[in-house]
Amino acid sequence: MLVTVVTLTRNRPRLLARALRSVQRQDLDAPCRHLVVIDDCHETYLSLRAREPLPGNVRWLLAGRGPEDVSGPGRSARLRNMAVRASRARWICFLDDDNEWEPEHLSSLLECAGRTGHRAVHSHLTMLNADGTPYLEPREPWARDAAEGRAQWAWMRAKGVVTPGSCVRRDRLDPPGVADPVVSVDTGEWLLDRGLLLDVPFRDVYDARDEAASVGEDDKFAMDLRARGEPVSCTGRATLRYYLGGYSNNFSLPFDPTFSWRDAGEQEAVP
Template sequence: MLVTVVTLTRNRPRLLARALRSVQRQDLDTPFRHLVVIDDCHETYAYLRSHEPLPGNVRWLLAGRGPDDVSGPGRSARLRNMAVRASRAQWIGFLDDDNEWEPDHLGSLLECAGRTGHRAVHSHLRMLDADGTPYLEPREPWARDPAEGRAQWARMRAKGVVSPGSCVRRDRLDPPGTDDPVVSVDTGEWLLARDLLLDVPFRDVYDAHDEAESIGEDDKLAMDLRDRAEPVSCTGKATLRYYLGGYSNNFSLPFDPTFSWRDAGDASDQKREAVR
């Protein structure tokens, strides 16, 4: 098997169905597998069981939770690392359950990897509101403060990442030594060699600073790849359809009743320190 696509999912079977269709529409001659990791959600488990038989290249597993497990970047990182270890494919791609890929996503990434010889390649994305309309507001949606979001967007415009009137985001990973670097690649944009992910797994510990700055597992992976000067190439194609509304950019509604940027044990320690 050349490629494994990993999708983490919890409590969103309708969105998962869209992601499943997106992966099956990939225009790819080489074999690939879609591994769906269900994060302790029996509703999604029942949904997949009711729709069997699924396409032959789809596999799924139900990951249970312990008493201290919560939703958040730490949990997602651990599940992603588990899926990487379970795969035997040369390449790993990640599609979140609320996003989609264009049909040429995997094919263009594999072509880029073959042409460059790099173990880390990525695409660009189109940013969309939850209803599918293009996101055109001149503000970074991951900033809690609107003024800070506008300032960040202006910086990204100056860097050539975003443009007025366009929902395309030209993410990139500037090499070490770059002044004021851009270090921004979403998980769904990457295609990564499995052996690279075994050497540089997703980090699963997050602290108050990470929470304040909305630093997730994709941000830390990009930082780690950059710190080790891993060669990176981009297709230049916006083949990820990124829908807003997930935990990193929805600050008005709870993403999940169990959600926490830090693990339950970390939060308990913080409360004990506050009491002292």
């Protein structure tokens, strides 16, 4: 298979159905496989079984949990790395179960990779509220403090990532040597060479400082790519439809009863 799309899912079968439809609507001529990794959720397992026969390019994998396993960036990173090892495709993409893609997402990424020869290419995104309306508030939704969120948004505006009155986010990964760099690419924006992902797996250990700064696996992955000087290119097209309300930007409701930024048993404090 040329492309494997990896979707991690737990306790959200309705949203997963939207993600499945999104992948099936891709205008891609090349072979594509959709690997759905069910994170120890019987309800989602039954939902997929009820939908069978699924499209021929969809397969699913049920990942069990041990007593120490909790939802969070560490768990997500381990499942992403497991899916990469299980795939034999040249290219890997990640679509979270609560997001979707425009039909030209994969084809535009593959065109960009073919044109540049880069092993890491990405798109831009449109940021939406959970109900699908455009997110137009001038603050970064990942900041817990409102004032800090407004300051971060103003910095992103100065860097050309966000624009007042628009829900398009022009994410990018500035190369080494750029002062005050932008290091912001969501996992769902990437098309990545499998060999690169084997060399640079998602980091699965997070501490109290990561939790305080809402640093997730996509942030650390982008940092690692930048640190090694990996060439990166962008399609310039906003083909990821990113819906707010996940663990990284919902601070009022529990994302999952087991959720923890750090693994169970870790009690580190911010120094």
